């Protein structure tokens with residue numbers, strides 16, 4: 001598999017494939033240091049950008065440190081993430097042509113209320129946010145009175161780049 005990083009219309013830099021990828025293939029592993037979720041929160045408390053990927057156990061995060069951390073979110077992605085024995089893989093959910101940008105649905109959760117995680121993926125059915133649907137619901141339910149929009153630069157990857165809790169339980 002030949003992946004390259006270059007600028008992306010979705011956000012900043014993205015990860016592209018220079019060769020065709022077959023549906024079902026593992027594209028790349030999401031590697032990096034492993035931290036406890038609490039450590040991750042402490043270390044990145046003030047950070048505008050994080051590349052943390054939460055594992056299904058709910059207590060471990062991977063602090064992204066490979067090409068996989070450049071993969072952008074899309075509401076209509078060509079890949080999904082898959083956790084096998086504590087390792088996270090980006091897997092193709094359709095055939096991907098050479099030259100395409102690799103994307104998966106971030107399904108963010110655990111963001112603070114004043115962070116919006118606006119999505120610019122450009123998909124026809126873009127849901128407008130990188131939060132998971134479950135997270136959108138719970139955020140709507142606990143909506144606080146409009147917080148002042150500060151200088152905090154909202155947008156991509158301000159949040160925990162993690163798997164949605166609802167994916168943990170087999171359907």
Ligand SMILES: [Zn+2]
Pocket residue numbers: 074075076119120121122123125126127128129
């Ligand atoms: Zn979108």
